[in-house]
Amino acid sequence: MKNVMSNKFVITLYVLPALILILLLIYIPIVLTGYYGLMDWNGIGKMKFIGLDNYIELVKDKLFWQSTWHSLLLGLFSTVSLVGYLILSLILASKIKGANFLRKIYLIPMLLSSVAIGQLWAKIFDPTNGMINRLLIIFGVDNPPVWLADSKIALYALFFPIVWQYAGFYIIIFYAALKNVPEELIEAAKIDGATSIQIAYKIKLPLIAGVIKVMVILAIVGSLKYFDLIFVLTGGGPNHASEVMASYMYSEAFSKYNFGYGSAIGFGLLIICLVMTWLIQKLLSSKEVEF
Amino acid sequence: MFKKKTVAMIISVIMLVSLALAGCSSSSSTEEKSADGKKVIKFMHLWPEGSSNAQFSIVKDIIGEYEKEHKDIKIETEILNPDQYREKLKVLASSNELPDIGMTWSDGFIKPYVDGGMLAPLDDVVNKNPDLKDAFIPGVKESYAVDGKTYGLPLELNISYVFYNKEIFKKYNLEVPKTFEEYKKVVKTLADNGVVPATVGAKDGWPASFWFMYLADRIGGPTILTDVIHGKAKMDDPAIVKAAQEVQNLVDMGGFVKGASALSNDDAKGYFMNEKAAMFLTATWELPNYTTSPDVKQEFKDKIGYFKFPTYEGGKGTDINSYVGGPGVGLFVAKDSKVQKEAKDFVGYLVKRWGEKSVTDAGVIPATKVDTSKLKLAPMYIDILKDLSEASNVTTYFDTQSSPAVSELHHDLVTALFGKQITPKDFVKQQADALAKEQK
Numbered sequence: 001m002k003n004v005m006s007n008k009f010v011i012t013l014y015v016l017p018a019l020i021l022i023l024l025l026i027y028i029p030i031v032l033t034g035y036y037g038l039m040d041w042n043g044i045g046k047m048k049f050i051g052l053d054n055y056i057e058l059v060k061d062k063l064f065w066q067s068t069w070h071s072l073l074l075g076l077f078s079t080v081s082l083v084g085y086l087i088l089s090l091i092l093a094s095k096i097k098g099a100n101f102l103r104k105i106y107l108i109p110m111l112l113s114s115v116a117i118g119q120l121w122a123k124i125f126d127p128t129n130g131m132i133n134r135l136l137i138i139f140g141v142d143n144p145p146v147w148l149a150d151s152k153i154a155l156y157a158l159f160f161p162i163v164w165q166y167a168g169f170y171i172i173i174f175y176a177a178l179k180n181v182p183e184e185l186i187e188a189a190k191i192d193g194a195t196s197i198q199i200a201y202k203i204k205l206p207l208i209a210g211v212i213k214v215m216v217i218l219a220i221v222g223s224l225k226y227f228d229l230i231f232v233l234t235g236g237g238p239n240h241a242s243e244v245m246a247s248y249m250y251s252e253a254f255s256k257y258n259f260g261y262g263s264a265i266g267f268g269l270l271i272i273c274l275v276m277t278w279l280i281q282k283l284l285s286s287k288e289v290e291f
Numbered sequence: 292m293f294k295k296k297t298v299a300m301i302i303s304v305i306m307l308v309s310l311a312l313a314g315c316s317s318s319s320s321t322e323e324k325s326a327d328g329k330k331v332i333k334f335m336h337l338w339p340e341g342s343s344n345a346q347f348s349i350v351k352d353i354i355g356e357y358e359k360e361h362k363d364i365k366i367e368t369e370i371l372n373p374d375q376y377r378e379k380l381k382v383l384a385s386s387n388e389l390p391d392i393g394m395t396w397s398d399g400f401i402k403p404y405v406d407g408g409m410l411a412p413l414d415d416v417v418n419k420n421p422d423l424k425d426a427f428i429p430g431v432k433e434s435y436a437v438d439g440k441t442y443g444l445p446l447e448l449n450i451s452y453v454f455y456n457k458e459i460f461k462k463y464n465l466e467v468p469k470t471f472e473e474y475k476k477v478v479k480t481l482a483d484n485g486v487v488p489a490t491v492g493a494k495d496g497w498p499a500s501f502w503f504m505y506l507a508d509r510i511g512g513p514t515i516l517t518d519v520i521h522g523k524a525k526m527d528d529p530a531i532v533k534a535a536q537e538v539q540n541l542v543d544m545g546g547f548v549k550g551a552s553a554l555s556n557d558d559a560k561g562y563f564m565n566e567k568a569a570m571f572l573t574a575t576w577e578l579p580n581y582t583t584s585p586d587v588k589q590e591f592k593d594k595i596g597y598f599k600f601p602t603y604e605g606g607k608g609t610d611i612n613s614y615v616g617g618p619g620v621g622l623f624v625a626k627d628s629k630v631q632k633e634a635k636d637f638v639g640y641l642v643k644r645w646g647e648k649s650v651t652d653a654g655v656i657p658a659t660k661v662d663t664s665k666l667k668l669a670p671m672y673i674d675i676l677k678d679l680s681e682a683s684n685v686t687t688y689f690d691t692q693s694s695p696a697v698s699e700l701h702h703d704l705v706t707a708l709f710g711k712q713i714t715p716k717d718f719v720k721q722q723a724d725a726l727a728k729e730q731k
Contacts, residue, residue: 043403126550127549239706
């Protein structure tokens with residue numbers, strides 16, 4: 001076995017299938033996307049090379065920056081919601097009754113498909129017959145908001161189902177990380193007279209800092225390329241009020257038949273994601289704690 | 292030593308990848324004959340058994356008949372629902388692998404495919420076949436023509452009406468409005484009594500555009516929107532601004548369901564089907580729900596009537612028999628098809644048989660003329676087929692006529708118009724700019 005693993009040729013052979021798949025499915029399409037971005041192409045006929053025109057238009061495109069801003073807002077909102085998940089996980093991990101049951105409840109939204117969730121929330125947000133507005137009317141609100149139809153609140157209303165959808169995912173990972181904190185440390189702290197808040201803040205959190213960092217990156221990058229529920233619930237509307245980068249790319253490429261420009265947006269999205277990931281890693285780079 | 296190996300590895304990867312890619316491109320279009328020596332025609336359509344059962348069965352029966360008559364032909368179908376179909380067709384087109392026969396929409400949709408040299412002209416199919424030559428309702432086939440050649444044969448024709456709930460109208464002593472002033476009065480009475488006057492799925496854009504298109508037709512005359520597309524009139528014509536203004540006046544009166552700009556057409560339809568809205572401006576593809584569909588209660592069907600969109604006092608479009616409508620899907624034959632001759636023959640056959648079967652079996656109004664005297668039809672069909680023969684004009688939907696980019700912009704802006712996020716002036720100006728850019 002040792003012999004086999006030291007043979008570079010064999011190693012190459014073992015790595016090759018995965019490498020080819022990744023190249024074919026991820027890296028080559030990325031390069032192609034950048035290349036299509038240089039074309040004037042409707043997706044059907046012949047391509048025409050137009051140099052950097054698409055990218056120049058992209059930089060000047062107000063709608064693109066507006067959708068980028070919306071994506072960043074979603075990223076911010078998702079990051080803030082991580083605090084909530086963390087607190088929930090801390091409570092769940094502190095051996096309260098029914099923690100197992102609650103964990104399963106939080107996980108359920110993750111098991112539903114995005115389209116099903118979209119249909120569900122479309123009914124909840126319905127201005128006349130929806131759950132929210134029915135409740136508001138019962139409590140005496142005369143003119144409840146029309147939610148997804150109001151360009152001022154549509155985007156923020158959308159944040160809630162999106163955050164709700166992924167709650168289970170974050171909670172389960174935080175929970176697992178917290179369960180990995182050695183019991184001895186906590187017991188020692190208890191003997192020293194630390195309160196449970198102190199234990200959480202001074203011992204548990206520093207120990208799972210690495211996980212938190214990864215989750216922040218996942219939340220922000222996931223938000224930047226988010227598409228599903230926005231497409232199902234508002235399609236980016238009304239009047240681009242809830243447009244994010246991915247939905248804007250979709251509408252340019254697939255609805256307007258503007259494949260070249262759509263590809264340029266896709267490439268811009270990639271670059272923004274890379275920059276953001278790099279920035280977050282810079283901001284969060286601190287030494288990991290070990291006791 | 293190690294470096295050499297890395298280089299070798301990279302080269303081998305590149306070779307493998309190019310092999311794999313080469314494999315992709317050559318494997319797809321080689322099979323012409325099936326195992327038993329029959330010629331295979333690939334046919335892609337958008338009526339799945341689940342959601343469009345009636346249409347699915349008709350097509351299946353026609354294929355069965357055709358295969359019986361032509362022993363050497365085998366027709367393979369691939370069926371997708373309409374949205375997936377649109378996407379897949381695009382992807383297939385970009386890799387030049389269209390099916391031998393497929394479905395297409397008219398005007399703006401078909402043009403890029405024709406410009407890309409993907410479709411075969413079908414004029415010979417029509418001209419050679421005496422059954423088809425005069426079979427189409429005038430003007431419909433032309434919607435699939437680019438530069439004088441027809442690239443698609445239409446199967447459906449839809450025109451739009453205001454469908455209304457007779458019971459609700461009776462409850463508030465309302466008459467069917469003939470003019471827009473009367474219509475506004477109807478709206479006011481309904482709104483004052485807390486009834487949703489009309490439901491509209493403005494999120495999707497196109498259902499909301501029906502209102503705009505009809506008002507433009509009634510105020511600016513029946514040809515105005517078509518003229519705009521062809522550069523003979525301007526989008527910022529005062530008549531069109533007025534039409535957009537009237538849409539917003541209706542919104543201000545509470546003329547539409549609340550939060551319409553977040554409702555899809557299906558959501559909006561729900562209000563009408565559940566009798567929570569009095570009126571629904573939609574096209575004749577909804578007719579089965581009001582007549583023959585076994586899924587809808589007879590009680591509801593009995594309550595539904597229809598009226599033509601009212602005329603506008605002082606408007607140029609004085610003829611109430613001018614409709615907004617358009618062809619639905621049609622059939623195309625791929626230019627690169629290896630069985631083009633056989634495919635064309637089948638397309639002709641399918642269009643003819645479809646015209647004979649679709650009204651009775653699926654409740655679809657075909658693009659070919661129908662002899663109602665021989666058929667047993669629900670009264671609403673007979674009335675509408677009669678209307679169709681008396682129609683003075685059918686304006687094809689603005690979003691169907693325009694290019695995909697303008698069409699998409701139009702949908703966005705109509706949604707915004709209904710949500711009052713833009714003024715009528717802005718609404719026309721943005722479209723005028725986009726059109727001017729294209730017509731240059």
